[in-house]
Amino acid sequence: MPRGLWTTTVGSFPKPPHLERARNRFARGEISEAELRQLEREATIEVIRSQEEIGLDILVDGELYRGDMTTYFAELMDGFEISNPVRSYGNRYYRKPVATGRVRRTRPWTVDWWKFAQSQTKKPVKGMLTGPYTMMDWSFNEHYPSREALAMDLAEAIREEAMALAEAGAKFIQVDEPAISVRPEELKLAVKALGRAVEGVKAKTITHICYGDFDVIYPALLDLPVDMIDLEMANSRYDLLDRFRQHRFTKEIGYGVLDVHSHRIETKEEIKQGILRGLELLRPEQMYIDPDCGLKTRTVEEAKEKLAVMVAAVREVREERGITA
Amino acid sequence: MKIETTLSGSFPKLPLEPGAPNVRVIRNRMDQGKATQEELADATRETTKRILALQEGAGVDIPVDGQVAWDDAQTYLARGVPGFTIAGLIRYLDTNTYYRQPEITGPVSWKHPVTAEDFKAAQSMAHRPLKAVLPGPYSLYRFSRDLHYKDVNEGLRAVGEAVSREAKALEDAGALGLDLVEAPESWDLIPEVPAGKTVALGLVDARNTKLEDPARVAEGVRKARSMRSDLSWQLCPTASLEYLPVDRAAMKVARLTEAARLAS
Numbered sequence: 377m378p379r380g381l382w383t384t385t386v387g388s389f390p391k392p393p394h395l396e397r398a399r400n401r402f403a404r405g406e407i408s409e410a411e412l413r414q415l416e417r418e419a420t421i422e423v424i425r426s427q428e429e430i431g432l433d434i435l436v437d438g439e440l441y442r443g444d445m446t447t448y449f450a451e452l453m454d455g456f457e458i459s460n461p462v463r464s465y466g467n468r469y470y471r472k473p474v475a476t477g478r479v480r481r482t483r484p485w486t487v488d489w490w491k492f493a494q495s496q497t498k499k500p501v502k503g504m505l506t507g508p509y510t511m512m513d514w515s516f517n518e519h520y521p522s523r524e525a526l527a528m529d530l531a532e533a534i535r536e537e538a539m540a541l542a543e544a545g546a547k548f549i550q551v552d553e554p555a556i557s558v559r560p561e562e563l564k565l566a567v568k569a570l571g572r573a574v575e576g577v578k579a580k581t582i583t584h585i586c587y588g589d590f591d592v593i594y595p596a597l598l599d600l601p602v603d604m605i606d607l608e609m610a611n612s613r614y615d616l617l618d619r620f621r622q623h624r625f626t627k628e629i630g631y632g633v634l635d636v637h638s639h640r641i642e643t644k645e646e647i648k649q650g651i652l653r654g655l656e657l658l659r660p661e662q663m664y665i666d667p668d669c670g671l672k673t674r675t676v677e678e679a680k681e682k683l684a685v686m687v688a689a690v691r692e693v694r695e696e697r698g699i700t701a
Numbered sequence: 702m703k704i705e706t707t708l709s710g711s712f713p714k715l716p717l718e719p720g721a722p723n724v725r726v727i728r729n730r731m732d733q734g735k736a737t738q739e740e741l742a743d744a745t746r747e748t749t750k751r752i753l754a755l756q757e758g759a760g761v762d763i764p765v766d767g768q769v770a771w772d773d774a775q776t777y778l779a780r781g782v783p784g785f786t787i788a789g790l791i792r793y794l795d796t797n798t799y800y801r802q803p804e805i806t807g808p809v810s811w812k813h814p815v816t817a818e819d820f821k822a823a824q825s826m827a828h829r830p831l832k833a834v835l836p837g838p839y840s841l842y843r844f845s846r847d848l849h850y851k852d853v854n855e856g857l858r859a860v861g862e863a864v865s866r867e868a869k870a871l872e873d874a875g876a877l878g879l880d881l882v883e884a885p886e887s888w889d890l891i892p893e894v895p896a897g898k899t900v901a902l903g904l905v906d907a908r909n910t911k912l913e914d915p916a917r918v919a920e921g922v923r924k925a926r927s928m929r930s931d932l933s934w935q936l937c938p939t940a941s942l943e944y945l946p947v948d949r950a951a952m953k954v955a956r957l958t959e960a961a962r963l964a965s
Binding site (some may be wrong): 474517 | 772
């Protein structure tokens with residue numbers, strides 16, 4: 377019997393409203409760090425339970441203790457300062473890292489959170505990091521002579537963390553590179569930096585990419601030195617499959633079937649159709665089924681409902697096709 | 702010879718001082734039903750005033766209004782022109798920012814001024830003539846998705862016509878200078894500029910917080926002048942300063958005008 381179609385998520389889960397309020401209160405100095413951490417731990421336990429209830433195969437810690445996906449790491453490193461808020465889009469703003477010296481990892485960033493999350497479940501929990509190319513592209517650089525120099529120092533630091541996660545027992549380590557698809561002329565640099573970040577890491581390595589112009593970077597994307605590439609399939613209405621038809625997708629794939637930017641809950645039937653279309657071109661053991669991107673922009677309820685439909689759809693496809701987990 | 706300084710397009714909307722009128726806060730409160738459209742209009746006006754004062758204080762010769770009401774460089778105009786609809790998020794150039802992509806879904810037909818009232822309001826608060834800024838037709842077309850016109854030239858012509866009627870409306874509203882923002886220039890293009898034209902030299906990096914040395918920027922101005930004596934020059938940032946934190950954007954403006962003084 378073929379195995380495959382394992383279910384997982386891309387990383388972030390929505391922060392429950394009471395945790396958002398607590399983060400704001402912490403920022404204003406109204407509660408202590410210890411109080412915030414306690415609430416984050418409780419919310420993380422809740423996210424792990426929720427993923428088990430839904431029946432996902434590979435879990436995440438939900439990243440409830442992180443704000444922005446670059447700033448969180450930069451704040452823990454030497455060599456970065458954090459800017460005043462910069463507009464991202466619409467009315468969204470974020471504080472952007474500024475490299476003002478040599479960037480270095482001087483302490484673990486996520487290992488304790490990973491251990492804590494893993495201690496709550498028997499299912500595997502993924503280690504979740506942001507990649508060197510994206511960290512570089514989304515930071516200001518006042519120190520390094522080139523983009524490459526900053527990216528490669530970041531790669532060293534990220535590799536140390538990935539090694540520490542593998543050492544702690546993480547079987548899956550995802551190093552996200554959402555920025556990779558924007559400057560096709562820098563794909564080589566991105567491949568080199570990500571390659572260094574996961575070099576010698578004894579775990580299944582994954583990278584997530586989004587918002588891209590895939591006409592330009594596919595199939596060169598397959599050069600990324602990881603075991604699995606996680607892609608948004610649903611929000612381009614599975615258009616990427618046409619490219620896979622022209623050039624076979626050779627790695628394992630995180631196959632996104634939920635549009636995370638839409639409030640609408642997908643139907644089981646449309647998700648099944650999306651998976652079945654994928655199975656025309658991909659082997660089940662190549663496919664991990666997940667949402668298009670992190671779920672942090674949805675509400676807690678929307679995220680649960682979307683994932684529950686996804687898992688139900690995968691179960692039916694497995695049954696119909698005689699595939700086991 | 703004096704070199705004039707100018708900015709392009711949008712400027713950070715957040716205030717330097719905590720507690721000052723803040724469109725971000727008002728928009729958040731509007732989303733929760735706790736603030737009104739008038740409060741947003743007030744905050745937009747106060748923010749525009751602050752951006753104008755910052756430029757005047759630094760001695761910018763040809764200030765801009767900062768496009769406080771604009772979500773991005775394209776959609777504000779596109780929203781007001783029939784034929785365009787606004788679609789999903791797309792990454793904007795080489796920034797970590799996104800904009801909603803305009804789609805051309807019908808004949809592009811300009812009906813009424815979209816930006817002229819804003820311009821007049823800003824001009825009434827300023828002490829010197831402002832430059833109006835519109836997306837260039839090529840950029841607006843390129844950043845949009847054409848689902849209507851079968852032929853690129855036909856689509857480009859229609860968008861060009863709409864931009865030019867908007868430009869005329871701005872002229873009628875009193876705008877003297879007008880920037881149609883198109884792809885950045887480079888040193889290589891300077892020899893090809895027709896004699897008598899004005900070239901804006903983008904010598905202050907709008908994408909990085911690292912501050913330029915005004916003396917080196919002034920050297921760049923001298924280099925340009927030595928290449929062509931038959932052109933007029935302006936000094937500006939490489940792009941809009943909106944994607945910098947407001948404190949750095951203000952420092953960049955100060956460096957810009959300081960460089961212009963050294964080069965004059």
